[in-house]
Amino acid sequence: DDSYDWTNIISTTTATTSLDSLNSMQSVFELDDNYNVVLQGRIGQGFYGEVFKGTLESVDGLEEEPKRVAVKKLKTFAESTCLQDFEREINIMKSLEHPNIVKIIGVQRESEILLVMEFVPHGSLQSYLKINRESLQEAQLLNYALDIAKGMDYLGKEKIVHRDLAARNILVVDENHVKISDFGLAQVMSTDDYYYMKTPNRELPIKWFAPESLRDGKFSVRSDVWSYGVTMCEMFNYGEEPVLANVTEKIDEGVPQQQALLTALEGGARFPCPPKCPRAVYVRIIHPCWETNPHKRPLFSAIAEEIQELIS
Ligand code: ADP
Ligand code: MG
Numbered sequence: 001d002d003s004y005d006w007t008n009i010i011s012t013t014t015a016t017t018s019l020d021s022l023n024s025m026q027s028v029f030e031l032d033d034n035y036n037v038v039l040q041g042r043i044g045q046g047f048y049g050e051v052f053k054g055t056l057e058s059v060d061g062l063e064e065e066p067k068r069v070a071v072k073k074l075k076t077f078a079e080s081t082c083l084q085d086f087e088r089e090i091n092i093m094k095s096l097e098h099p100n101i102v103k104i105i106g107v108q109r110e111s112e113i114l115l116v117m118e119f120v121p122h123g124s125l126q127s128y129l130k131i132n133r134e135s136l137q138e139a140q141l142l143n144y145a146l147d148i149a150k151g152m153d154y155l156g157k158e159k160i161v162h163r164d165l166a167a168r169n170i171l172v173v174d175e176n177h178v179k180i181s182d183f184g185l186a187q188v189m190s191t192d193d194y195y196y197m198k199t200p201n202r203e204l205p206i207k208w209f210a211p212e213s214l215r216d217g218k219f220s221v222r223s224d225v226w227s228y229g230v231t232m233c234e235m236f237n238y239g240e241e242p243v244l245a246n247v248t249e250k251i252d253e254g255v256p257q258q259q260a261l262l263t264a265l266e267g268g269a270r271f272p273c274p275p276k277c278p279r280a281v282y283v284r285i286i287h288p289c290w291e292t293n294p295h296k297r298p299l300f301s302a303i304a305e306e307i308q309e310l311i312s
Contacts, residue, residue: 034059037071037108037116043123047202048082049184050075056105056116068119069105073112083113085184085202090115092160092183100151102171102181120179122172129167129239138278139311141235143176145285146307151180152228153300156221159189163219165227166208167234187219195219206258207241211292214262222294228303229271229289236277244269266292280310 036057044051050073055066074086093104093115108114122128125144129136148170155162162180169182184202187195197217210226212218233242246269250260270290273282284306291297298306 070119072115089183098154100147102179120171125170126167126239128172133238144178147178149300149304211265225297229286232286236274242271
């Protein structure tokens with residue numbers, strides 16, 4: 001049974017704040033006992049977290065409509081290191097405000113930590129692509145690609161490296177708009193342009209990693225650009241992961257995935273142009289994201305301009 005009834009969970013710092021204004025507020029509330037979060041069933045799960053669909057309801061019943069929300073919480077086995085990661089995820093989300101980034105509504109810290117965010121109606125882009133593959137038009141896919149590039153450009157300017165950019169972590173607002181979500185692996189950059197990975201608490205999305213990340217654990221805005229190229233392949237593959245020639249065979253022979261992938265990429269191999277992907281999109285947008293030298297990769301602002309040109 002996936003439904004829970006949480007009482008005394010959510011409130012705002014000001015009793016007069018309405019649910020509608022919650023959404024438009026820039027600040028995030030430490031929610032306590034003016035609002036209840038009612039969880040209605042799990043919509044996703046990852047390594048250490050679970051995401052539920054739910055509603056946010058005012059305790060006094062004065063609010064018109066309960067607000068639909070998505071709620072992320074740690075799985076019960078999660079250790080303290082996971083808790084630190086979750087706190088980082090929350091703090092990063094709190095600092096972000098952009099039309100193409102999923103919005104946090106509030107946090108509750110009583111019995112356990114709940115991250116309450118806006119509910120994005122059509123769920124993950126990965127499943128949306130699979131469900132709608134027959135009807136999706138090229139123009140729509142390019143609109144999604146443009147939204148992602150705009151959101152990523154904003155993130156880079158805010159000195160955030162996402163590190164888990166993939167179709168499963170993009171949420172679909174409507175048939176032409178998407179938002180970036182899942183800041184579980186994201187990091188704030190210090191003064192330098194790179195972040196060196198510490199031993200991770202969770203499985204890593206190796207297939208989306210740039211060669212310098214696979215080899216040296218080095219992440220930057222430009223390794224996010226690499227992942228963006230892989231994400232665009234997923235989009236034009238309608239949610240199926242791209243496959244690199246010979247890597248599967250090497251893995252079957254017992255070579256670790258990270259090493260097999262790195263060897264292939266350093267040998268010059270790249271994910272092929274998806275069958276339904278226009279050549280111009282592959283050549284002008286996707287392939288340049290996979291330059292071995294990170295500094296030769298386009299920045300997200302340039303990618304957005306290039307897509308805009310293709311669309312018009
Ligand atoms: P994890 O860290 O477990 O990967 P995510 O944040 O990626 O968690 O969420 C897992 C899944 O839950 C997503 O792929 C998506 O299907 C669903 N999901 C997450 N956040 C939302 C949201 N705000 N609205 C709708 N669905 C969401
Ligand atoms: Mg995820």
